[in-house]
Amino acid sequence: MLHKLEVLFLKIYMFIFKLVTMIMPFRWPKTFEGADSSLKLVQFMASQGHKNILVVTDAVLIKLGVLNKIFDELQRLGIAYHVYDGVEPNPTVAQIESGYDLCDKHDCKAILAVGGGSPIDAAKMIGARAKNKKPIVKMTGLFRVYRGMLPLYAVPTTAGTGSECTIAAVVTDPVQRKKLAAMDLQLMPTAAALDGALMTGLPAHITAATGMDALTHAVEAFVSRNAFGRTDEKAIEATKLIMKHLDTAVTDGSNVEARQQMARASHLAGIAFTQAGVGYVHAIAHKFGALYHTPHGLANAIVMPHVLDYSVDNCAPRLAYLAKACNIGPAGGTDRQLADAFIQRIRDMNAKFGIPTQLDKLKASDITEIAQSALAEARFTYAVPRYMDMPTAEGVIRKMLMAA
Ligand SMILES: NC(=O)c1ccc[n+]([C@@H]2O[C@H](COP(=O)([O-])OP(=O)(O)OC[C@H]3O[C@@H](n4cnc5c(N)ncnc54)[C@H](O)[C@@H]3O)[C@@H](O)[C@H]2O)c1
Ligand SMILES: [Fe+2]
DSSP states (O other), rough: OOOOOHHHHHHHHHHHHHHHHHSSSSOOOEEESSSTTHHHHHHHHHHOOOOOEEEBBBBHHHHTTTHHHHHHHHHHOOOOOEEEEOOOOOBBHHHHHHHHHHHHHHHHOOEEEEEEEHHHHHHHHHHHHHHHHSSSGGGGEEEEOOOOSSSSSESSSSSSSOOOSSSEEEOOOOTTEEEEEOGGGSSSSSEEEGGGGTTTTTTHHHHHHHHHHHHHHHHHHHSSOOOOOOHHHHHHHHHHHHHHHHHHHHHHHTTTHHHHHHHHHHHHHHHHHHHHHHOOHHHHHHHHHHOOOOHHOOOOOOOHHHHHHHHHHHHHHHHHHHHTTOOOOTTOOOHHHHHHHHHHHHHHHHHHHTTOOOBOOOOOOGGHHHHHHHHHHTTTTOOOOSSHHHHHHHHHTTTOOOOO
């Protein structure tokens, strides 16, 4: 148990954090939505006078031809572009540096990021690196991107991280064995396109994992003590859309309508957590990503039921609200029954999507390091509904250990 005074101190700190977040001047991206919205985004870039840009993406998307129509549109509009496709899942500092070298070499004045959270986050840091001329790691943490970034236009191809509308960029530092988050208002993209048709080739297991990431954003934002009316509205809408469309997006990947609705859900969840924050699910999942390269969405999906089981004592009415909004649980059930039904639904979704309840790579000898890292990440950043101390965090993480 954390000392009562410590919990009180953290609550007061987080309350001040909440007030600051509520009045901070967020500049949300101009958003294009629907069929060929990615091309409309390119046209918007042209209207902004961009003539020489860096396209940040990954090699898989290039190989699949996901960007072909976008390249055609750039050519048609006479925008010169240079492609950096060296981003891999959980992008590293070195990959960002390589992208920056290309950007600098060709003197690109804006960036178009097309991809999942990895290329969009990498693009944010490449753009920040171009403006700040200081090491990537020094820009991680809160509000350390002093001089902004190059104008960034984002097309998410997963649904997803919501990175196209967040002020965060997550970078892996293999030296520290950590995932580091840069959070700064200036990391918000200028504009974004939610083009579900670009997602039809996303394999079922990645669709499931990334969809569960979006669900984690919505749920952690909703149970956060920093939630307020605007974030609640987005988190509820996102949760409803995910509960309705994720299954179809996974089982019938070519269903453009389900893809489009999931793109919207991911975007709304991104807006919600940008102001309300996430929680211990992300804090633990980030360390899994850093230590074992576990894909971000998969890590969240595995961790979420375990953390919610612990948190439910302090947020049953909030989870019950989400359950009712999604028609989950017994009619007339108590808050606790509905909250438990909501958590059970998450377990059922994981089971259906083939997502395990334990992490096969998790080593017993790493549990203390993971717990320390998660508690440190959450302490002054996330307004979690129920705090953990070290033994509790270790206990929650131990539940994800495969039986020997
Ligand atoms: N900035 C934020 O606010 C934020 C929020 C949550 C997570 N993240 C970060 O985002 C990263 C994860 O991003 P992600 O989950 O979107 O995955 P990702 O970008 O790492 O992509 C996962 C895989 O899916 C493939 N892929 C992507 N789109 C595809 C498509 N349309 N068709 C076929 N294959 C496709 C990629 O090539 C890659 O192999 C992590 O580093 C995570 O920490 C950032
Ligand atoms: Fe996430």
